[in-house]
Amino acid sequence: MSKDVLFLTGVEDFSTIIEKKTYYIDKTSYLKELFMSTSEVMNALFIRPRRFGKTLNMNMIKEFCELNYQNPGDKSYQQKLFIDNGRNLAVATDEYKELREKVMGEFPVISISFRGVEGSYFYEAVSKILLKISSLYEKFIFLRESKLQTKEQIEAFSYIYNFSTTKNTKLFKPEYLAEAKQICGSFLSTLAEMLFKEYQKKVLVIIDEYDVPLQKAVIAKEPYYDDMLDIIKQISVSTFKQNPDPWLYKGIVSGCLRIAHQSVFTDANNFTTYGMNREPYTGFFGFTKDETHKLLDDCGLSDKENDVKEWYDGYRFGKKHIYCPWSLISYCDEALHGSTDKPQQFWVNTSGNDLITMFTDNSMEAHNAENIDKLQKLMEGENVDISLMEFTTYPDLRVGVSFDVFMTLMLHTGYVTFAEGSDTIDKVTLRIPNQEVLYCFNKKRELLFGENNPYWYNQTLSLVDLLMANKTDEAQAYQKYRR
Known part of the structure; x- marks a missing residue:
């Protein structure tokens, strides 16, 4: 196994990767x-x-x-x-x-x-946007000394820079917040x-x-x-x-x-x-099969290719099979310089998975067993058929969206992908792409149906009480109502 391959996991600065002679897949x-x-x-x-x-x-x-x-x-x-x-x-x-x-x-x-x-x-x-503006303007601060700029332009630049630098912590005051919004625009x-x-x-x-x-x-x-x-x-x-x-x-x-x-x-x-399926950029983001094969070969990990495919492959971008680059680099780094060469979950740890939480919570509150059942099918390795629905706005998730809209959202955010043989427009077939994402769904299932979720846990206890008392008619009625 090669040990001289260096990675900068989490570094997204091109010059740093090149200058420090760390691994880079050429795009x-x-x-x-x-x-x-x-x-x-x-x-x-x-x-x-x-x-x-x-x-x-x-x-x-x-x-x-x-x-x-x-x-x-x-x-x-x-x-x-x-x-x-x-x-x-x-x-x-x-x-x-x-x-x-x-x-x-x-x-x-x-x-x-x-x-x-x-x-x-x-x-x-908004305060955080101002901090980004301040940093951006700092890079071009030399423009304030330019002889080519008008007095008005320099004053506008200075106003934006000074406000973003000095007032970003005072936006709880309405008058400052109103100015900040103008600057952002x-x-x-x-x-x-x-x-x-x-x-x-x-x-x-x-x-x-x-x-x-x-x-x-x-x-x-x-x-x-x-x-x-x-x-x-x-x-x-x-x-x-x-x-x-x-x-x-x-x-x-x-x-x-x-x-x-x-x-x-x-x-x-x-x-x-x-989008993911529009040429000529289907291979621009993520690692293709050939790029992954070379990476593993360079790392002396070719014998792990099947494990890597099971855990980090599965995405379809156009006609290409794409591996998650964050997970793959993290895996190779851990295998070469860490304590294990066994696949682990990396991608799912980079987010709180708020979208799944919001949808499942809304489905429970609406007693929508059909949505939960479809999620269960996905977690059991089955495919689901949907009609792709253009996403409207994020707040819709709070008030409830259809399963098709939610799955379209999940497709774009990497939680599901197109099944083999599926069309990529209109009516499509989706599946969970790999073991890493399945792990995410399973952890969510543990939360949903475990004792740490008082909603489902209390409903289950009530149903058990009815069954233990041999009140089967009431139990059936209770379950039907909850569905």
Whole structure:
């Protein structure tokens, strides 16, 4: 077994992975598709489950495209990171020469992630957005000294930076919260206009995990979905307009869900959504069968391929079988440098699985035994047939959604996948993808039907009491009512 393969589990910074000579599965071939193919799009929305490499890929794109702000035209950073690193990345080959000349190190880049934007109350979540704005503006603080910017632009920049830095802890005051919401809607376009003016180059905008604040808003102590939706919409409208500003080169956005009806991108119809089954990006996120085979071979773990397949494979993205990258890297790292080479659950530990909890709780309260029975079928390894339903809004989960809507949501978030032979549009067949996700469902089953859940536990005790008293008619009536 090889011991010299190094991993940085949880690190999603491309430069750190390359510079520290840790393991990287090359996804740079997709850069040509993104920026120079005949199917190139203005704005792209990538929808994938969590922990499937979205953030690392977004960061890789940023590092490849971003110009040297102090010395425009200097591409030595990218040359070292992508070309002269001894890894023979796809983008370093002659086939990508034109891409390197036209795109590498050529554009101002605004990149922001909404991961971690949450709070028990609305103002707490907005405060976290301000902290991200403050950090972003700190990177471009040199623009305040530019001779190319107008006095008004510099004042607007300074106002946003100073407010985000000094007032982010005071948003419990309504007047500050109102100002903060305005800043959230304008910070990106204000910065982009200045960068465009400074370098006479269009700006690449990257937004990672755009939908996290919306999901967290639903499960908050005091839910604030509509307020957060307004902010995300403002950012979208001011950045990705139907008739885009002259400063926009391209927008690249990632998330788990495309929300319908109250769409974040209502006024940005030039968005192209790349779901799990839309080519040519089905292999862009996650590890393909061939990539997984090489990884295990490099680690001296080829004899574990069947175990790995059972635990971490099972996802269907288009015609490809995709492995969960977070779990696979975590497994290899543990097998090489930890205490065991037995598969474990890694992916399920990265979330509280709030979506399953919310749906099952609502099903119990509504005495909807049919929903629970279908979940039970999944946990027993059976397939379920549904009609794919475009997801509406997160708050629907609180008031109850159909099983088909819930399963569509589960599909996008990685809890289920398409069964072999299933169509991928309209009426489809779904299954739990692998042993790791099944573990998650089984833990949820233990919670639902165990004594730690007073709802089901008390109902069971009542039913047992009736049966012990030989009150079979009452027991049957009780059970029928509960179903």
